[in-house]
């Protein structure tokens with residue numbers, strides 16, 4: 001600590017006096033001309049916060065112009081956050097260059113340097129790159145990208161004063177230049193770590209609050225001082241600020257808080273989330289509407305179940321892509337509330353419980369995780385494929401047989417179970433199964449005992465959060481009533497949207513017509529979780545990439561970026577999304593990349609994770625270094641994760657990888673030394 005304090009760079013990348021002076025202020029007309037009136041042909045990507053266009057400025061410079069979605073209730077805050085943080089950074093080749101901005105009426109535009117190879121998301125997952133022969137990302141490039149991102153984070157965490165915590169490290173925020181060199185982008189969710197802070201408390205330094213700070217500082221001054229009203233000039237709109245920090249409750253936090261065993265609490269917290277998200281843009285106005293939402297969610301759920309019972313084949317991918325986020329949202333709410341219905345998912349513990357399962361220490365990790373998040377249409381309880389993990393091996397369907405069976409009967413939901421004919425094998429298998437289950441339980445118990453203190457602290461924080469949540473809920477209801485009175489007509493129109501299959505809901509955008517063509521990091525490409533539902537400011541980070549403590553306790557620290565970096569490394573190495581659900585029944589332990597990786601580490605076979613599209617053309621030492629490093633970054637306890645300085649050194653080969661905890665080792669040490677070992681130790685003594 002002393003060393004890092006003494007050697008910490010004292011240069012301030014945040015030029016606190018004139019952060020916007022180096023930024024160009026563009027007129028709306030200029031940007032409109034540059035993009036041919038924001039034509040579709042110039043649209044290069046669509047994210048949760050807006051659409052990105054390619055543009056050529058008058059001086060011939062190629063730029064990327066992002067129009068923030070003004071229907072999103074946090075766009076103003078994200079705009080100011082991006083300008084304040086990214087605009088204030090000293091120039092760094094590892095961070096995408098912010099060139100300027102435009103404020104025109106309610107429109108907010110940000111101009112960046114153009115990155116010809118778009119984002120890592122596209123390079124890894126776009127259709128054209130799925131072909132093995134056409135892989136733009138060979139191993140050398142992948143390894144370099146990992147190093148670039150690590151260095152970019154090192155710049156933010158160690159060279160910036162105050163340190164900057166990115167808060168949303170994921171493939172779509174890693175942009176690639178013509179040489180496939182990576183740069184970190186999207187600082188809409190970033191935070192400055194203030195001196196002496198343990199972490200950034202999301203309640204005290206929320207976007208809303210940072211906005212207040214900004215308002216009083218020169219940024220707002222600059223924006224507000226801009227005069228004029230025509231397209232050529234950015235008008236003095238004063239950028240009126242609607243603070244939502246009190247009428248909005250974090251989804252992940254709500255989930256975490258709802259991990260209480262008290263189902264009543266679950267009911268409230270999750271509804272708070274649903275209400276707030278829906279209220280601001282879909283206009284649910286009264287408490288009956290809350291029920292409507294859930295009933296609707298239930299209908300979706302039940303219809304689907306009905307469909308399943310009615311032998312309707314559910315294609316998981318297609319189903320994901322056709323499911324509007326609003327329905328999915330309602331579904332989750334319905335699932336949580338519907339604790340009396342044995343057919344549906346009962347009111348389970350969320351949040352922390354999800355973490356236990358994700359860890360792989362629970363026996364049903366992947367399945368439960370997938371099931372709770374996606375909903376029962378995707379893995380209906382009637383679908384035997386999803387029960388595979390839960391079954392004793394003797395009850396499992398032999399994949400060879402089931403394949404044969406699929407040829408005969410095209411409806412997988414009607415599949416009868418194959419009985420295992422080989423009695424001896426059956427016995428042996430179930431014995432192994434029991435031993436494995438017991439071992440898992442023991443490990444879980446051991447872990448809980450070891451981290452009892454930590455867990456108690458966490459649950460105290462969660463309790464505090466719950467109390468706060470209740471207060472927010474009251475405030476929210478008052479706000480909602482007023483909102484309802486004011487927008488009575490609009491509400492009825494918008495609640496009508498719920499029934500319209502052409503409408504979709506997103507946290508950032510509210511209700512909008514479905515866009516079948518989604519460019520860039522496409523939510524409909526199966527990466528549901530890194531899009532609409534997760535990549536929102538109300539989520540603060542992206543599900544699967546966000547560290548558990550970030551979404552759990554309200555503190556954002558550098559180590560949260562380290563966790564996301566760990567997920568990113570696994571995604572780069574494996575060429576897979578963190579949560580990948582396919583239409584074909586696949587082994588669920590593979591669906592969750594993190595738990596699959598942990599499983600492979602435990603069995604001593606981590607290289608199985610490497611992207612098959614590389615055709616075995618990769619450096620095995622580098623690959624196993626990356627995977628082990630990722631595992632170190634994915635440790636539950638933030639303090640156990642390496643810091644970014646260490647990570648860069650490890651990647652450069654200047655430092656040894658620290659020993660991984662037992663859970664990633666093929667042979668975990670027993671809690672107490674065995675008798676024979678104790679004997680040996682005594683002899684040595």
Ligand SMILES: Nc1ncnc2c1ncn2[C@@H]1O[C@H](COP(=O)(O)OP(=O)(O)OP(=O)(O)O)[C@@H](O)[C@H]1O
Pocket residue numbers: 044045046047048049050051052064066096112113114115116118119121122168172173175185186519520521535536
């Ligand atoms: N400077 C740029 N140069 C080239 N393409 C870009 C640039 N910035 C963004 N893009 C493209 O636009 C897409 C969307 O970017 P954007 O930052 O709006 O959204 P995101 O990061 O995917 O989502 P979110 O804002 O929810 O985090 C990117 O995936 C990328 O393909």
